[in-house]
Amino acid sequence: MEGMIAIWQRDVLKFFRDRARLFGSFVMPVLFLLIFGEGLSGTMESLVMSGVEGEENFQYVKFVFPGIVAMTILMTAVFSSLSIIQDKEFGYMKEIMVSPISRVYIALGKMLGASTVAFIQGVMMFLLIPFLGIRYDFINLIKVLPFMFLLACTLASVGLLIASLLKSTQGFQLIVQIIVMPMVFLSGALFPVSNMPGWMDIIVKLNPITYGVDIMKKVMIDVDSLSPLIREIMGLNLTIFQRPLSIMEEVLFMIIFTTVLILLATLSFRRANS
Amino acid sequence: MENMIEVRNLHKKYKDHHAVKNISFDVKKGEIFGFLGPNGAGKSTTIHMICTMLAPTSGSIMINGYDAVKQKNKVRESIGIIFQENTLDEKLTAWENLMLHCKFYKVPKSERKTRIQEVLEIVDLVHEKNKRVETFSGGMKRRLEIARGLLHYPKVLFLDEPTVGLDPQTRAHIWEYILRLKEKQGITMFLTTHYLDEAEISDRIGIMDKGEIITINSPAALKKEIGGDIIELSTAEHQATIATIKKDDNIIDVTDHGDVIHIKVQNSDAFVTQFIKQLDVPIRTLNIRKPTLNDVFLAFTGENIHKTEEKEA
Numbered sequence: 001m002e003g004m005i006a007i008w009q010r011d012v013l014k015f016f017r018d019r020a021r022l023f024g025s026f027v028m029p030v031l032f033l034l035i036f037g038e039g040l041s042g043t044m045e046s047l048v049m050s051g052v053e054g055e056e057n058f059q060y061v062k063f064v065f066p067g068i069v070a071m072t073i074l075m076t077a078v079f080s081s082l083s084i085i086q087d088k089e090f091g092y093m094k095e096i097m098v099s100p101i102s103r104v105y106i107a108l109g110k111m112l113g114a115s116t117v118a119f120i121q122g123v124m125m126f127l128l129i130p131f132l133g134i135r136y137d138f139i140n141l142i143k144v145l146p147f148m149f150l151l152a153c154t155l156a157s158v159g160l161l162i163a164s165l166l167k168s169t170q171g172f173q174l175i176v177q178i179i180v181m182p183m184v185f186l187s188g189a190l191f192p193v194s195n196m197p198g199w200m201d202i203i204v205k206l207n208p209i210t211y212g213v214d215i216m217k218k219v220m221i222d223v224d225s226l227s228p229l230i231r232e233i234m235g236l237n238l239t240i241f242q243r244p245l246s247i248m249e250e251v252l253f254m255i256i257f258t259t260v261l262i263l264l265a266t267l268s269f270r271r272a273n274s
Numbered sequence: 275m276e277n278m279i280e281v282r283n284l285h286k287k288y289k290d291h292h293a294v295k296n297i298s299f300d301v302k303k304g305e306i307f308g309f310l311g312p313n314g315a316g317k318s319t320t321i322h323m324i325c326t327m328l329a330p331t332s333g334s335i336m337i338n339g340y341d342a343v344k345q346k347n348k349v350r351e352s353i354g355i356i357f358q359e360n361t362l363d364e365k366l367t368a369w370e371n372l373m374l375h376c377k378f379y380k381v382p383k384s385e386r387k388t389r390i391q392e393v394l395e396i397v398d399l400v401h402e403k404n405k406r407v408e409t410f411s412g413g414m415k416r417r418l419e420i421a422r423g424l425l426h427y428p429k430v431l432f433l434d435e436p437t438v439g440l441d442p443q444t445r446a447h448i449w450e451y452i453l454r455l456k457e458k459q460g461i462t463m464f465l466t467t468h469y470l471d472e473a474e475i476s477d478r479i480g481i482m483d484k485g486e487i488i489t490i491n492s493p494a495a496l497k498k499e500i501g502g503d504i505i506e507l508s509t510a511e512h513q514a515t516i517a518t519i520k521k522d523d524n525i526i527d528v529t530d531h532g533d534v535i536h537i538k539v540q541n542s543d544a545f546v547t548q549f550i551k552q553l554d555v556p557i558r559t560l561n562i563r564k565p566t567l568n569d570v571f572l573a574f575t576g577e578n579i580h581k582t583e584e585k586e587a
Contacts, residue, residue: 094327
């Protein structure tokens with residue numbers, strides 16, 4: 001248990017020592033925020049306002065922002081898992097692997113390290129809110145934090161599993177492009193995914209980011225006070241087998257998903273020893 | 275318990291390649307065991323299996339009374355490993371590296387500070403403890419790794435090429451530290467090295483070749499086993515000299531090393547005085563010596579250890 005905490009602390013400590021990484025990881029989300037937030041908002045807003053009577057306060061950025069935060073968490077969580085491969089390349093993984101720490105704790109420690117870093121980056125995105133001309137209830141921003149951490153854990157476990165199977169950083173970059181980008185696009189983070197073709201809909205429903213983003217939107221934006229049409233257009237009626245999902249069910253899905261991936265990563269660490 | 279490590283019928287097979295073939299050997303408590311062999315002999319595979327990093331195909335390994343296959347964690351607690359390559363976290367300070375190790379190995383909280391101080395003193399790094407490892411020289415990093423390997427009071431210390439890539443002065447220092455350790459703490463040491471002069475400090479040496487242990491004995495006994503003296507001779511007419519030597523009945527063996535001829539005889543004094551009279555070509559150099567571990571290595575594996583190194587590079 002203490003070994004797990006030590007591995008966790010080490011990764012978080014190293015993150016704060018590496019200033020370049022701290023700021024570098026903001027570039028992509030800000031870019032997406034500009035393109036999807038500012039660029040698309042004109043079209044989306046006129047579209048929504050022409051359909052809804054008396055709706056004047058609709059702000060598209062407000063709907064996209066939680067998605068961008070989720071994307072930041074995804075990017076940071078996955079790239080932080082890269083530290084496992086770096087540890088392999090620079091030899092430190094050997095020091096960890098020959099120690100008597102149980103393999104589950106190695107996987108958990110690494111996962112928690114990456115998710116803490118990703119969570120911190122996600123929270124730092126909140127600093128942009130005043131500059132976007134939008135407002136969220138402060139209470140809601142506090143309430144969303146645990147869900148953000150859970151999402152970070154889920155995504156870090158994706159990175160963990162990939163990293164545990166690979167030996168070099170080059171392979172990792174490739175897999176990230178193949179897996180991470182589709183995960184972002186098919187999650188509802190950037191645009192609504194409510195009317196997708198069948199096969200795509202299956203991917204959307206299996207994608208853990210879908211649920212993370214959905215919860216974040218539900219908590220950050222006061223969904224119940226919105227008109228049904230806006231909810232429909234913005235894809236806030238996530239259903240599975242025609243049944244609306246509750247936050248509890250979504251949380252449960254993410255926990256199961258994370259647990260399975262950590263167990264797989266643990267097995268992969270065990271195999272690395274044989 | 276007299277044996278710290280007991281290896282029985284250890285075998286490792288990769289697809290159709292047998293890297294380690296049914297080897298058995300013991301390492302006694304408190305001794306320095308030198309493990310030599312040309313590259314590709316199966317040394318690394320054997321060590322990795324002993325250190326629980328690789329599962330054997332068959333056979334058993336007991337370390338400190340624990341089974342390396344079934345009681346991995348007990349074995350891991352009992353051993354310290356100094357790897358050939360750097361396994362320190364260079365972005366962290368020396369002290370942070372040591373503290374992490376204490377946590378990984380569950381060193382009791384109350385003892386951590388004293389133990390870190392203690393190992394830093396052994397390797398003379400007390401004043402550098404708060405500097406980041408990336409600022410250290412190669413020798414300092416090695417010393418820090420040795421210090422770290424000692425933190426959890428291992429019963430066996432594995433030293434895999436501990437001085438590779440270091441300058442001669444630093445090498446001498448590292449050995450000083452290692453010997454000091456053996457005297458003070460009585461740790462059993464399992465050593466691999468390419469520098470055969472360094473292997474001299476071993477109590478016993480095991481030589482491995484082509485997946486098998488060829489011989490195990492003390493350095494002195496191994497040299498004695500080869501026997502005789504070695505005369506290194508170079509003359510103006512190489513081939514003629516070899517022809518002359520081969521006629522002599524007293525020689526045990528002659529090997530041609532390019533410019534130099536190695537002649538092995540039982541008694542060099544008697545041989546040389548006789549032989550010089552017979553030889554009618556001018557002698558360039560003549561050197562008489564006792565066999566070294568390099569000759570032992572050569573005799574058992576048919577390869578010069580430095581040549582095997584070049585082959586790999």
